[in-house]
Amino acid sequence: MRRLVVVGGALAGHRAAIQARRLDAELDITVLAGEDELPYQRPPLSKGYLAGTVSAQRVRLRGGGEGYRFLSGSPAVGVDLAKSLVFTADNAYPFDLLVVATGAEPRQLRGFAPDEAIIYLRTLTDATRLKEALTRIGHLTIIGGGFIGAEVAVTARSLGVNVTVVEQSSHLLSRAVGQRVSSIVEHNLHERNIELLLNSTANLETMRDHRLVSNGTQSWPTDLVVVGVGVVPCTAWLGGALPLAEDEGIHVNEMGLVEGFEQVGAAGDVASWDHPLYGRSVRFEHFEVATNHALHTAQALVANRRVAYGELPFGWSDQGDLLLQVIGVPGPDLTEEVEEVEGGKIFLYRRDDRLEGAVLMNAPEELTKLRDRITASLGSQ
Ligand SMILES: Cc1cc2nc3c(=O)[nH]c(=O)nc-3n(C[C@H](O)[C@H](O)[C@H](O)COP(=O)(O)OP(=O)(O)OC[C@H]3O[C@@H](n4cnc5c(N)ncnc54)[C@H](O)[C@@H]3O)c2cc1C
CATH class of the missing domain: 3.50.50.60 (FAD/NAD(P)-binding domain)
Structure with missing residues (x-):
């Protein structure tokens, strides 16, 4: 056998x-x-x-x-x-x-070893600890402005927790998408009164029995830190x-x-x-x-079925009433164009003439069409 x-x-x-x-x-x-x-x-x-x-x-x-x-x-x-x-x-x-x-x-961030007030979110156990903490804390600091950071920020805020997001680069989701999509995510956080500190590197300080996070120009007390840096x-x-x-x-x-x-x-x-x-x-x-x-x-x-796996990658992120869907391989180094569609927008990512990926903002009904467009563009080169 x-x-x-x-x-x-x-x-x-x-x-x-x-x-x-x-x-x-x-x-x-x-x-x-x-x-x-x-x-x-x-x-x-x-x-x-x-x-x-x-x-x-x-x-x-x-x-x-x-x-x-x-x-x-x-x-x-x-x-x-x-x-x-x-x-x-x-x-x-x-x-x-x-x-x-x-x-x-999770990638570990130097100076932020996991403990009872520093959580790296990956497992059900991590999430259960975070869920329980969100019922009793007043302030959450999130280090890292990627998809997970943005999602946790929106969820925590919806539960009445004050949230600060610290991101090292000049915009959110900087490794995954272009600036226009980043701005939409940033706008969504601002609208919910989530504080966003860009171009910031976080440090952890302890004052008496309180924890402070600082970014070099300001420091703030926080009850819990979630680290989401990839x-x-x-x-x-x-x-x-x-x-x-x-x-x-x-x-x-x-x-x-x-x-x-x-x-x-x-x-x-x-x-x-x-x-x-x-x-x-x-x-x-x-x-x-x-x-x-x-x-x-x-x-x-x-079954020894040797067929190439050529599906376009697909992922999504729900951030309150903002739904982002990612199809193909967008990236910050590609040209980013926007098209308005009913109810939302689509962002197209090209390398020269080649359509390599797209991000759909509140436009799920456009997904099939975009999948076909990207496949056709990649297949024709
Ligand atoms: C909080 C969170 C939210 C997400 N939200 C989205 C979303 O909205 N949309 C989306 O498209 N994707 C999302 N993702 C990503 C998606 O969940 C992952 O792509 C998916 O879980 C990958 O599955 P996997 O089985 O490859 O890896 P994993 O889910 O990481 O599972 C791997 C398993 O292998 C185990 N393992 C590791 N080393 C060993 C070892 N040596 N021996 C035995 N076992 C080992 C790990 O403990 C783990 O249980 C999210 C991920 C997280 C963490």
Whole structure:
């Protein structure tokens, strides 16, 4: 009987395992999960779950842990590809096929070690602590003006908490989009009386038993700090056994498999895959990408269906009544154009004549059309 080991028991790991089960009823499937939780989804953790509108039950992924052996609290600590073994602290798991789905973890900010009043938001446990804190605090400081920072800011403010967002660069979402989209997000925060400190580096100070955050020109007392300064793919446990791309993700080919080790695939936030339309390797931290990439990788591994994964990446961010949807690969270094559409706007991102990505602002009905436009533009070059 063939044995599949999946390392990582969250979204991509769960999806890969259930797809593998659909494809092969006899396959022996073991999922090694780092967390002590059945598989769950993260998007509500900065929005509905924090606000109390989405319950812990609804955060769980349907069918999580069913149809495969799910070993919670069993992080992999190493792999021996020559012997086809994955190691945990107290066991070795032989495999014929391996999927790495270890996701990403928050980048640590120097001077802000996590403690009871400094939270890095990634897991359900982090979100539960934050949710509880938001019911009793008066002021929250968020360090980092990316999607997660903006979402937490809006949610906390909706619960009556005063919020200051500190961002190092001159505009929000500076690594992901252009200035026009940034301005819309900034405007949305200003409208909610969220204080925004741009071009600011945060430092933590302690005065008697109070914590102060300063940015060099001003300092303020705060009850809680949330740090959201990006994530790094979880690859340290591999000890260099698999090749990494420039963006630090595990480098896989168009099919989701590791070149030279075709019994091994990777999917989700940890994987950087050769995208057939972009002609380069890309890595995303989007729910839909993790889901579909995992299905695809499982098919390539388990059923030997070697089809390139060429879907356009898609992600979204809800910030109160502002819905941003990201399709393709926009970026701050591309030309940004705006088009007005009914109810919202779309922002197009071009490299020379090539339409590489778009951001939709409150315009979900435009998504299919844009997907086709970007695919056609990329395919014609
Ligand atoms: C707060 C928050 C809000 C988000 N909101 C959105 C949104 O609105 N829209 C959107 O498109 N995307 C959103 N995302 C991103 C989306 O949730 C991720 O892209 C998705 O979770 C990636 O899934 P994954 O399974 O690849 O990785 P992860 O969800 O990171 O799961 C990886 C799992 O592997 C485990 N692991 C790590 N190392 C090991 C090891 N050595 N052994 C075993 N297990 C290990 C981890 O503990 C984790 O459980 C959000 C993310 C967060 C954190």
